[in-house]
Amino acid sequence: METPREILELVERFRKRDRHALSRLLSLTARGEHLDVVRRLVQEHPAQARKDGQHPERVAPVVAVTGSPGVGKSTLVGRLIEALRQEGRSVAVLACDPQSPLTGGALLGDRLRMPSRPDDEQVFIRSLATPGGRGAIPEHIDLMVGLLKGFGFEWVILETVGAGQGETAVHHVADVVVLLVQPEAGDDIQWEKAGLLEVADVIVVHKADLPGADRTEAQIRAMLNLPGLSGPREVPVLRVSSARQEGIQELLRVLEERVRQPRGLRVSAKSRLRALVQDRIQQAIESMGSRAEELAQQWQEGGLSDDQVLREVLAAAEKSLSAPFAARPDESAR
Amino acid sequence: MTTPPIRIVLAKIGLDGHDRGIKVVARGLRDAGFHVIYAGLWQTPESVVRTVADEDADWLGLSILSGAHMTLVPRVLHLLRTAGLEHVGVIVGGIIPESDVPKLLDMGVARVFGPGTPIPEIVDFLRSSPRRTPTPSVS
Amino acid sequence: MSTATERSAKERWEQEVAQAKPRPQPPTTVSGVPIEPLYTPESLPDFDYETELGYPGQYPFTRGVHATMYRGRLWTMRQFAGFGTPRQTNQRFKFLLEKGQTGLSTAFDLPTLMGLDSDDPRAVGEVGRLGVAVSTLDDIRQLYDGIDLEQVSVSMTINAPAIVIMAFYLANAQNRGLDWQKLRGTIQNDILKEFHAQNEFVFPPEPHVRLVIDVIEFCTRHVPQWNPVSISGYHIREAGSTAVQELAFTLADGFHYVEQTMARGLAVDDFAGRLSFFFNAHNDIFEEVAKYRAARLLWAETMRHTYGASKEASWKLRFHCQTAGCSLQDKQPEVNLIRVAYQALAGVLGGCQSLHTNSMDETLALPTEHAVTLALRTQQVLAYETGVTNTVDPLGGSYFVEALTRQMAEEARRYFDRIQQEGGVIAGIESGFFRREIAEAAYAYQRDVDAGRKIIVGVNAFTEAEEKPIEILVIDDTVEKEQIAALRAIKTARSQEEVRRHLDAIRRAAESGENLMPVLIEAARARVTVGEAMNAMADVFGRYEGAAKW
């Protein structure tokens, strides 16, 4: 672990926009070391940037790209990098992949799909392993994003597997959440996806070169119009094919527009609440193990009423509330 | 506090597309608890060094089966040095004639692994090598 | 005594087996398939000789594609060769023909395989290293100079730029006054397995396959004795697949080519007889033999019933065989000689039409002449001394081999269904299906070796403390310079105006969908290079880095 002196040196180098220092500080942050230093560094930055007149606050949009494994997140992020570079914008990417809960190991292959010229200082890609399993977001990602913004990147993109797992965390750091879905051979979009739609600010029907893209788009639009499912907000739905390079510019324009809108308009508080509840309930059902099967069976056969079933599910949800990691230690310490 | 996972970048440089070995090693190191950043095929020395820098990797593993190692490896080592990344350990895998091994080691390669090297051997080597000094200090 | 007679022979055997001390690891094939201690008639329920085996040279060809097999004619001994300049390889070819080799097989260097000229910056350090460097028609001329191309059959192992190299070959033949009708040989031209396994591709899958079909179509019409594609499982296996995966993916690729060629309007019987195959010969003799036999059966059955082929030639799966490079070890390299001999035996027991035996030093560098000679001698001993050629399909009727053959065919059919579910071969490439399946198999195998569940002599057992080095071939660095200088000279001597005109013609043909072969043959004459032709096509088709993930 670094000595305080080395840390100060890193900070100095970071301020002088030394790329290796940024890289190193990201590692320290990812491991939860010297967070106080990083936090201060991140906080000093918007002010300093304004003073330089270079990077007024909030000019760097943070876009989260989420969706199931293999839906083409990395490929699309790669296309976004190209499009942004063509417009002369700098961009940093944090690409998250799950790490094995057993061994702690991870195979991080996202950057493979993100072309970047080795001599282009304006693109930065960092791969991160997320311990929390599917859908989770690395700890301290807010600080990492802060570092990247502070360093001067004009856009920050996060790739995460299935944000929507109710984690509102992604909303804390991202200005826009883009959800990718791909044309499905099956009949209907599963309920799980419907839940995901809730957290998205923009929905991309990706791999639109594949058959069935129009049908998937129609299904999603129908679902967004269901009363009660989405709040009073407009969620753009776009068809994009990274393979054919179609729809990338349109997506970029939509992202720019979304970023300019005040937060409240984009995600209604009510719909975020709904997403949270849905997610917790789903977790609760999963936590019940085989009992959930039994319950569902009895309910279906008419042996149990709706209310009886719900009561049991809610009880399970209640239990999870008092679980030891409901509150983060470093939050309670403050 | 547990030691953080070792981060290693694995890449193929040059034109050859034989990636069986590197993919097996990538999976093996993952299952041994490493964080493996897979940079894939057709990398240039320049792109590999950029990846190592941005990923803040502890190790770089290069796989070369084309016979071009005596051209490509020295370039990677040179670029690492000029980028101030001499603390990053470099291992090389692939078809490397016995007579070239000492030359590569002299240049600064930490170890050369032939085809079919047992993964535990690679894991043990990486684990037992001293970890780098965290930040090159100018004291 | 009396108790023994009360029980049946089978029960007694079962009891003995149950009492015997089991091996620490239950025996499996190289591919991890469990094997029974004994095979009997009960292992083959409803076995029907006529429908499952039949007679050699007759449907379904399980026992072989010729009536007399090696009693009639031996397999072609075809050693893959190529390194350095075309002139150097030409000398190696003549050396091999002198030693009694009966066909030529050309290895190209990596830049050529990737469609790059020798003077391309990406080619630095790789020119002439793993094969011969070819950038222009003149290189092809020198490569086969003084070799009678109407007599010797020539194989060319090249895929991404196959159509360009084939155009060079045909232009060269014409310049030499040879009759295209008499040319015999094979161009590998199998891009699908590049996407699955070897990663030597340039364009996206669909236009790439179109080029494959252009060659098939053109050769069907104009070079009738040429095999315009060699549908290859070899590289799939080298990438770490199981035997079943090799079999199933290769045949699925073959079916895709058949469908695409038929979609051009060619009648299946007009081209199917010229499709050839290329399989790996790995260490597990019986598994390999079962694989080749199942391949013939499945191909015959599908060509006949799915694609409606009615000529016998269209049903026959003819294949070239090469011993498994991936099985060679750099520890105690001479032991590789023995591995290669057993692998070659498997290929011959499986009824291959031609065979390449690897040299013992190939994990270290390119083979020396000494090593190449020994590899060829291995085939000659097999052919003339061992007696395996005396009868057709000597393993036919073995309960074990027949049961394995059946099992192999069934599992391949299951893979065909899965590929269908993926949406076909191209969709399976795009989604990474093939690559994932192969990589998982490769990893499982390595874990078995690392854990000592699979023994490799000299590597995880019977190791030597002190290894004595063997002599290896060193390619000198002057090759690259020489080759680049020659190419530059050609580039300055030709008419730039004419080159531009041909490149435009290539782009137009690529755009219009017409067969590219005629314009490429014309371009070859004007000394358009491999790299230039490929770039012109890339302008239309785009480049592909896609599915090279896992």
Ligand SMILES: Nc1nc2c(ncn2[C@@H]2O[C@H](COP(=O)(O)OP(=O)(O)OP(=O)(O)O)[C@@H](O)[C@H]2O)c(=O)[nH]1
């Ligand atoms: N047809 C089609 N395929 C695409 C497109 N974009 C990506 N793919 C393919 O989809 C597969 C997955 O792409 P990735 O970008 O790795 O997907 P991902 O969502 O980042 O995957 P993970 O990081 O593993 O969760 C690859 O085989 C891509 O080639 C597209 O626009 N069309």
Ligand SMILES: [Mg+2]
């Ligand atoms: Mg990804």
